[in-house]
Amino acid sequence: MITRAAVVPHPPLLVPELVAGAAAETESVRAATVAAAGKLPGPWVAVAVDDSGPSTVVPPLSGTFLGYGVDVPVSLGGDLVPDPRIPLPVLITAWLREQCAVEVSRVELVPRDLPTSECVSFGQRLAGETAGLLILGDGSTRHGPRSPGSDDERSGPFDEHVHSLLAAADVDGLLSLDVELASELGAQGRAAWQILAGVPGPWRCSSAEFFAPFGVGYHVAVWERP
Structure with a gap:
């Protein structure tokens, strides 16, 4: 049974070598992310949204952040x-595995347009895992003029709402997120958060934080069994 889950973002700026000129500005989200992941028991099952999904990635496997500017092997x-x-x-x-010195069983990649009903089914299938569940997903990419997407005044209320739902471990609220709005705001984490909500509870949140450096929303939270 999954007894603990961590919600974290997955931007390149988590890796200090990739943001040498902004390491201080990104330290808070980096520290929170590593701390949340570090609370998970091993081995990890990770779930994330990526355009290459659906697919399952298993070790052994090595990669590099060279495509993001620096050859940092992981x-x-x-x-x-x-x-x-x-x-x-x-x-x-x-990278988080190495920071936390744990094993990873696999990484499940799902498409960003995965319907809510399929997210629930996916979460239900994870229920019997004996693992720590790592949920990777970013919030809106449209927070203000520094954002990679054009500024959208709906981004603030959207990510504030997501933060409140994660902080309350509100699975019904997460499953009620507007799929179309999340897509318009570039919040690709929506499907991953709804997969978490599909894992049978009960759950309680032990910590939840929100950051938006450079105009992108990043949620960090830890859920555990009461």
Whole structure:
């Protein structure tokens, strides 16, 4: 049974070598992410949204952040030649694995348009896992003029709402998120959060934080059994 889950973002800025000029500005989200992941028991099952999904990635596997500017090698386990084609969420999972010194059983990648009903079914299938559940997903990409997407005044209320739902471990609220709105705001984490909500509870949230450096929303939360 999954007894604890961590919700984290997966931007390249988590890796200090990739943001040498903004390491201080991104330290808070980095520290919170590593701390949340570090509370998970091993081995991990990770779930993330990526355009390459649906797919399952298993160790041994090695990758590099060279495609994001610096050759920082990471591994899910094993000592293989780094594959430059590894999707970003898998790279971040491997980086977090190394920070937390745990094993990863697999990374499940799902498409960003996965319907809510299928998210629930996916979460239900995870219920019997004996693992820590790592949920990777970013919030809106449209927070203000520094955002990679154009500014959208709906981003603030949307991510505030997601934060409140994660803080309350409100599975019904997460499953009620507007799929179309999340897509319009670039919040690709929606499907991953709804997969978490599909894992049978009960749940309580022990910590929840929200950050928005450079105009992108990042949620960090830890859920556990009461």
